[in-house]
Amino acid sequence: xxxxxxxxxxxxxxxxxxxxxxxxxxxxxxxxxxxxxxxxxxxxxxxxxxxxxxxxxxxxxxxxxxxxxxxxxxxxxxxxxxxxxxxxxxxxxxxxxxxxxxxxxxxxxxxxxxxxxxxxxxxxxxxxxxxxxxxxxxxxxxxxxxxxxxxxxxxxxxxxxxxxxxxxxxxxxxxxxxxxxxxxxxxxxxxxxxxxxxxxxxxxxxxxx
Amino acid sequence: xxxxxxxxxxxxxxxxxxxxxxxxxxxxxxxxxxxxxxxxxxxxxxxxxxxxxxxxxxxxxxxxxxxxxxxxxxxxxxxxxxxxxxxxxxxxxxxxxxxxxxxxxxxxxxxxxxxxxxxxxxxxxxxxxxxxxxxxxxxxxxxxxxxxxxxxxxxxxxxxxxxxxxxxxxxxxxxxxxxxxxxxxxxxxxxxxxxxxxxxxxxxxxxxx
Amino acid sequence: xxxxxxxxxxxxxxxxxxxxxxxxxxxxxxxxxxxxxxxxxxxxxxxxxxxxxxxxxxxxxxxxxxxxxxxxxxxxxxxxxxxxxxxxxxxxxxxxxxxxxxxxxxxxxxxxxxxxxxxxxxxxxxxxxxxxxxxxxxxxxxxxxxxxxxxxxxxxxxxxxxxxxxxxxxxxxxxxxxxxxxxxxxxxxxxxxxxxxxxxxxxxxxxxx
Amino acid sequence: xxxxxxxxxxxxxxxxxxxxxxxxxxxxxxxxxxxxxxxxxxxxxxxxxxxxxxxxxxxxxxxxxxxxxxxxxxxxxxxxxxxxxxxxxxxxxxxxxxxxxxxxxxxxxxxxxxxxxxxxxxxxxxxxxxxxxxxxxxxxxxxxxxxxxxxxxxxxxxxxxxxxxxxxxxxxxxxxxxxxxxxxxxxxxxxxxxxxxxxxxxxxxxxxx
DNA sequence: CATGAATGAGTATTCATTCAT
DNA sequence: AATGAATGAATACTCATTCAT
Numbered sequence: 001x002x003x004x005x006x007x008x009x010x011x012x013x014x015x016x017x018x019x020x021x022x023x024x025x026x027x028x029x030x031x032x033x034x035x036x037x038x039x040x041x042x043x044x045x046x047x048x049x050x051x052x053x054x055x056x057x058x059x060x061x062x063x064x065x066x067x068x069x070x071x072x073x074x075x076x077x078x079x080x081x082x083x084x085x086x087x088x089x090x091x092x093x094x095x096x097x098x099x100x101x102x103x104x105x106x107x108x109x110x111x112x113x114x115x116x117x118x119x120x121x122x123x124x125x126x127x128x129x130x131x132x133x134x135x136x137x138x139x140x141x142x143x144x145x146x147x148x149x150x151x152x153x154x155x156x157x158x159x160x161x162x163x164x165x166x167x168x169x170x171x172x173x174x175x176x177x178x179x180x181x182x183x184x185x186x187x188x189x190x191x192x193x194x195x196x197x198x199x200x201x202x203x204x205x206x207x208x209x
Numbered sequence: 210x211x212x213x214x215x216x217x218x219x220x221x222x223x224x225x226x227x228x229x230x231x232x233x234x235x236x237x238x239x240x241x242x243x244x245x246x247x248x249x250x251x252x253x254x255x256x257x258x259x260x261x262x263x264x265x266x267x268x269x270x271x272x273x274x275x276x277x278x279x280x281x282x283x284x285x286x287x288x289x290x291x292x293x294x295x296x297x298x299x300x301x302x303x304x305x306x307x308x309x310x311x312x313x314x315x316x317x318x319x320x321x322x323x324x325x326x327x328x329x330x331x332x333x334x335x336x337x338x339x340x341x342x343x344x345x346x347x348x349x350x351x352x353x354x355x356x357x358x359x360x361x362x363x364x365x366x367x368x369x370x371x372x373x374x375x376x377x378x379x380x381x382x383x384x385x386x387x388x389x390x391x392x393x394x395x396x397x398x399x400x401x402x403x404x405x406x407x408x409x410x411x412x413x414x415x416x417x418x
Numbered sequence: 419x420x421x422x423x424x425x426x427x428x429x430x431x432x433x434x435x436x437x438x439x440x441x442x443x444x445x446x447x448x449x450x451x452x453x454x455x456x457x458x459x460x461x462x463x464x465x466x467x468x469x470x471x472x473x474x475x476x477x478x479x480x481x482x483x484x485x486x487x488x489x490x491x492x493x494x495x496x497x498x499x500x501x502x503x504x505x506x507x508x509x510x511x512x513x514x515x516x517x518x519x520x521x522x523x524x525x526x527x528x529x530x531x532x533x534x535x536x537x538x539x540x541x542x543x544x545x546x547x548x549x550x551x552x553x554x555x556x557x558x559x560x561x562x563x564x565x566x567x568x569x570x571x572x573x574x575x576x577x578x579x580x581x582x583x584x585x586x587x588x589x590x591x592x593x594x595x596x597x598x599x600x601x602x603x604x605x606x607x608x609x610x611x612x613x614x615x616x617x618x619x620x621x622x623x624x625x626x627x
Numbered sequence: 628x629x630x631x632x633x634x635x636x637x638x639x640x641x642x643x644x645x646x647x648x649x650x651x652x653x654x655x656x657x658x659x660x661x662x663x664x665x666x667x668x669x670x671x672x673x674x675x676x677x678x679x680x681x682x683x684x685x686x687x688x689x690x691x692x693x694x695x696x697x698x699x700x701x702x703x704x705x706x707x708x709x710x711x712x713x714x715x716x717x718x719x720x721x722x723x724x725x726x727x728x729x730x731x732x733x734x735x736x737x738x739x740x741x742x743x744x745x746x747x748x749x750x751x752x753x754x755x756x757x758x759x760x761x762x763x764x765x766x767x768x769x770x771x772x773x774x775x776x777x778x779x780x781x782x783x784x785x786x787x788x789x790x791x792x793x794x795x796x797x798x799x800x801x802x803x804x805x806x807x808x809x810x811x812x813x814x815x816x817x818x819x820x821x822x823x824x825x826x827x828x829x830x831x832x833x834x835x836x
Numbered sequence: 837c838a839t840g841a842a843t844g845a846g847t848a849t850t851c852a853t854t855c856a857t
Numbered sequence: 858a859a860t861g862a863a864t865g866a867a868t869a870c871t872c873a874t875t876c877a878t
Binding site: 663664665675676679683684685 | 867868869870871872
């Protein structure tokens with residue numbers, strides 16, 4: 001193969017990936033305030049000094065974490081094809097993808113929420129997380145605009161505010177998931193109703209699996 | 210006055226109130242992970258041992274904080290009279306009150322968000338914060354139910370999901386406030402439109418100040 | 419009577435007695451290193467400041483403790499009449515009294531041992547405890563001398579060394595009592611045999627109860 | 628030499644040995660209640676955090692201390708050959724070894740007494756110290772049994788009680804050593820007389836040095 | 837790359853003691 | 858005589874970070 005032969009050691013980038021993964025797990029478990037460099041090292045079976053070799057400081061770790069989060073968000077978003085989908089289908093897809101992530105990788109959103117809080121006071125984190133939030137917001141805004149234009153969404157819909165509503169609702173739902181088992185379907189339906197032209201026949205927007 | 214001049218001594222409850230306030234300020238500034246007992250003591254000008262006299266441990270401090278938060282939420286909610294208001298006016302009032310708090314006391318919501326994250330892994334915090342969240346959710350749900358019943362809100366509105374949408378949107382907006390100055394009006398209008406019966410004349414729901 | 423009328427409060431001396439008693443109990447439970455002024459106050463139901471009113475400092479407390487110990491030792495020793503007893507009976511009485519104390523008031527000897535260790539490095543404690551130890555040692559020495567003189571004890575018995583042996587053995591036995599239930603009888607018999615003239619008929623020295 | 632020059636680094640076990648030694652010295656000086664982690668670190672010239680690196684907690688320190696004490700006791704006991712010695716010589720050797728230790732390493736017995744007191748209320752210490760005490764007691768008991776069997780000790784000697792007497796006397800003597808200069812010889816002679824068959828010629832049991 | 841050992845600067849907590857009331 | 862509140866000094870322990878090997 002053209003893949004380099006890895007024998008006993010792990011390539012530098014894999015190490016950083018492992019570190020980012022362990023960091024995420026630990027934040028999901030103990031929160032940002034309970035994140036310990038030593039514990040990360042233990043989790044992936046390396047010495048604390050080795051950890052510092054790969055990630056020189058805790059600030060650098062936060063940066064690595066934020067980047068890993070951004071990469072995963074982007075990758076997840078790029079996974080599904082979006083061409084030839086109606087605005088309603090696109091919005092439904094956004095909601096479904098979010099649900100998938102919450103169910104598949106619940107730690108991801110705990111960390112995302114934690115990072116968003118931290119961004120309020122930490123310049124570095126804000127620099128990395130803000131574009132991500134912005135990207136998501138824009139994505140939804142454009143969908144709502146398109147829907148309003150083609151008549152499938154309300155004519156008086158405010159795309160900016162609508163995007164905030166959609167995103168806020170999704171995050172709120174992911175928060176509620178931690179306490180009890182939550183069914184996404186009602187929120188999904190309600191969100192679609194909220195933006196849609198009243199009296200619309202509303203065909204099933206869910207992708208035929 | 211016949212009130213004795215207090216120089217050195219402050220009534221016990223005043224101290225705990227001051228501690229709770231300082232704690233809130235500091236969490237707003239440095240987050241939960243940056244909360245230091247010593248800094249709280251310094252902020253209100255007492256010795257660290259005195260702080261521990263009133264609040265024996267950091268765990269007890271978190272409890273005090275959560276309770277102070279709950280008290281303030283409840284007080285704020287009880288401040289405005291709610292009799293003789295239509296569902297639409299009630300919902301608008303909820304949104305306006307939230308906006309007021311965000312503008313007046315921005316730290317409150319930072320702390321609230323921080324505590325909600327912490328509740329995901331801290332039993333004690335969850336016990337105190339959960340009822341608060343529930344109360345809020347119920348409040349909105351009941352308003353939506355009433356509006357649906359009297360025809361001012363959509364007939365196909367799901368009150369539970371609708372409440373999550375309203376709350377999630379507000380929290381999301383309060384988060385966005387930290388970065389840039391945010392105008393609540395568009396969200397307010399959009400939220401009301403979302404739940405309302407289409408084609409409604411929609412009189413101005415804002416209380417005549 | 420000339421005794422002052424005690425109504426709600428306790429006379430100063432009673433308070434000091436209560437403090438000494440609580441101190442003893444607490445040392446027996448947690449050792450000298452675990453002795454806390456606050457815990458003493460709690461045990462007798464007074465405020466920590468009140469405790470300091472009666473016993474100004476921890477050093478004063480140790481002094482009070484040592485004195486209370488000495489008083490009790492002396493009182494216990496004076497309880498039984500010693501006239502008209504043979505040396506053998508006197509020695510037996512010493513052993514029996516010790517056994518009684520160990521069974522009746524086990525904390526007393528824990529504290530005594532603790533204070534003896536402390537005396538090795540604490541001038542104040544040594545000043546109060548040393549005379550007590552000396553008194554005990556002299557008491558035994560004189561009994562052994564008397565017994566050697568009247569022929570009931572060995573002619574080559576060294577009273578000084580003998581006293582150390584008797585005292586050391588008793589203390590050692592009291593220590594062993596904490597782990598398992600210890601029967602004093604074998605030690606009692608062996609000690610008497612150790613000092614006695616060989617081949618003596620040895621009548622029962624135990625006081626007819 | 629081919630030995631590497633160690634400036635900054637000391638082998639892990641050496642550190643723990645040094646810590647145990649410093650702990651012993653400090654307990655001898657200030658007692659258990661005056662033992663401070665910081666002072667141990669200072670005594671051996673390391674940082675407090677380094678001390679905690681090698682001995683994670685004070686409880687672990689007590690364990691280390693107890694083990695070091697046990698090791699030294701065992702080593703000292705194994706130092707002298709015991710074959711081909713008569714029971715009387717063995718007993719004398721026990722006494723002489725004890726005297727040696729008291730004179731050579733007086734701190735050892737202060738610590739031993741302190742640990743024995745602590746064992747009364749501390750499970751961990753008891754677990755480590757008890758076997759040591761038991762071992763010593765058994766050793767003496769067996770010597771007394773052997774002497775009684777070969778006729779050199781009294782026929783009516785109770786080996787168990789006798790062992791308690793011997794041990795208690797020795798410890799008592801070591802205690803008395805702290806105040807004044809004490810001559811062991813009288814106790815030594817008296818103890819041997821206590822257990823011996825009366826009228827025995829008693830050759831000098833002291834090893835020809 | 838990897839690591840055992842080391843450390844400075846903290847961090848919550850404790851404790852004897854004091855003082856105004 | 859009693860107490861609630863306050864405090865300085867200490868105490869065990871932690872953590873990110875460094876460095877010689």
